[in-house]
Amino acid sequence: MPCSHCGIAGHTYLKCPQLSEEEKKEKKDAIKKKKEEINHRKMLRERHYEVHKTQDYTFMNNNMYEVVVYWAFSNIPENDNKTKDKFLRTLYIPPMEQRVIPLCKLYRIAIFPVLEVPHQTTVTNARKVITIDENYKDLFKLLDIDLINYPDTVWEVKREYDPPKTEIEQWKEFALKSHYLLKEMEKMTGGGKCKMYENLEPFMDMIQDIPIPRNITEADKEKAGVPSALTNIT
Numbered sequence: 159m160p161c162s163h164c165g166i167a168g169h170t171y172l173k174c175p176q177l178s179e180e181e182k183k184e185k186k187d188a189i190k191k192k193k194e195e196i197n198h199r200k201m202l203r204e205r206h207y208e209v210h211k212t213q214d215y216t217f218m219n220n221n222m223y224e225v226v227v228y229w230a231f232s233n234i235p236e237n238d239n240k241t242k243d244k245f246l247r248t249l250y251i252p253p254m255e256q257r258v259i260p261l262c263k264l265y266r267i268a269i270f271p272v273l274e275v276p277h278q279t280t281v282t283n284a285r286k287v288i289t290i291d292e293n294y295k296d297l298f299k300l301l302d303i304d305l306i307n308y309p310d311t312v313w314e315v316k317r318e319y320d321p322p323k324t325e326i327e328q329w330k331e332f333a334l335k336s337h338y339l340l341k342e343m344e345k346m347t348g349g350g351k352c353k354m355y356e357n358l359e360p361f362m363d364m365i366q367d368i369p370i371p372r373n374i375t376e377a378d379k380e381k382a383g384v385p386s387a388l389t390n391i392t
Contacts, residue, residue, distance in 0.1 A: 161173075161174050163176060163177055163185070164176050171185055172186070206236075208263065209234070209236050209262065209263045209264055209306065210236075210262050210263075210264065211262060211263075212260050212261065212262050213260070213261065213262070213311055214258050214259070214260055214311065215258070215259050215260075215261050215267075215305075215311050215312075215313070216256055216257075216258050216311065216312045216313070217251060217256060217257055217258075217259065217267075217269065217301075217313050217315065218256040218312070218313065218314040218315065219251040219252070219253060219254065219255055219256065219315055220254060220314055220315065220316040221253060221254070221271075221300075221315065221316055221317065221319070222253050222254070223253055223271050223272070223273070223319060223321075224250055224251065224252050224253060224271070224272045225250070225251050225269050225270065225271055225272065225300060225315065226247060226248075226249070226250050226251075226269070226270055226271075226272050226275065226284040227247075227248045227249050227250075227251065227257070227259065227267065227268075227269050228245035228246060228247055228248060228267070228268045228269070228270070228288060229245065229246055229248050229261070229265045229266065229267055229268075230242060230243075230244060230245045230246065230265065230266045230268070230290065231264060231265065231266065232263070232264060232265060232266045232304040232305070232306055233266075233304070234264070234304070234306055236264060237264060242266075242290075243289060243290045243291070244287055244288070244289055244290065245266075245268055245287065245288040245289075245290065246286070246287060247284055247285065247286050247287070250272065250284070251269075261305060262305075263305040263306040264305075264306075265304075265305050266302070266303065266304045266305070267301065267302075267303055267305060268288075268299060268301060268302040268303075269299070269300040269301040269302075269315050270284070270288075270297060270298065270299055270300065271298060271300070271319050271321065272284045273321040273322065274297055274298045274319075274321070274322070275288060275297065298319060300315040300316075300317055301313060301315050327381070330374070330378055330381075330382060331381065331382040331383070334370075334374070334378065334379055334382040334384050335382055335383065335384055337368060337370065338384040338385070340365050340368070341365065343358075343362070344362050344365055347362060349362045349363075
């Protein structure tokens with residue numbers, strides 16, 4: 159191999175008589191820097207390929223309720239010029255089914271029960287957009303991951319979920335529990351007929367004037383947590 163400085167065979171630049179020790183050091187540092195730049199560019203190419211490569215991701219909904227999948231941009235350098243504070247709705251997955259989605263590792267994926275993120279006008283649909291703000295942490299999530307951090311391409315989601323109650327359901331629960339407690343007080347005091355509780359009699363008599371609406375079902379009572387015809391049925 160000829161010398162890279164003088165071109166004469168038999169020695170390298172480190173032994174070249176035409177170079178001073180300082181020049182040799184400068185040349186060595188320059189070669190080292192060039193190698194580092196080459197390795198850095200190679201690493202950037204590999205990183206770009208890894209992040210932008212599209213793969214099929216399988217999401218399995220092993221629950222008895224429908225879920226909805228959202229995507230957002232991950233908080234990584236490649237997304238510095240992109241908005242990262244919003245999740246966008248991607249697709250629904252029915253109970254006990256799975257879906258395959260082509261994705262790259264630029265994305266963050268979140269999965270929610272549909273009833274956790276209902277649309278304002280149509281409760282059977284999920285919101286199109288979820289803002290990632292201080293309220294986001296309170297949402298019931300089945301999954302929330304930055305794909306860049308995980309090699310897995312198959313994800314199973316399974317978790318017990320109690321849907322949030324509607325305003326009507328909350329009022330039903332409040333009324334049924336209150337009525338149940340009043341009826342129990344009536345039993346315990348004998349309706350205020352005995353001497354010990356005679357001062358409660360007028361209030362106990364008023365319980366008779368609180369009818370339960372005819373459209374209240376045994377299922378409503380069971381959901382409210384008060385005894386019903388369904389209690390302890392197996």
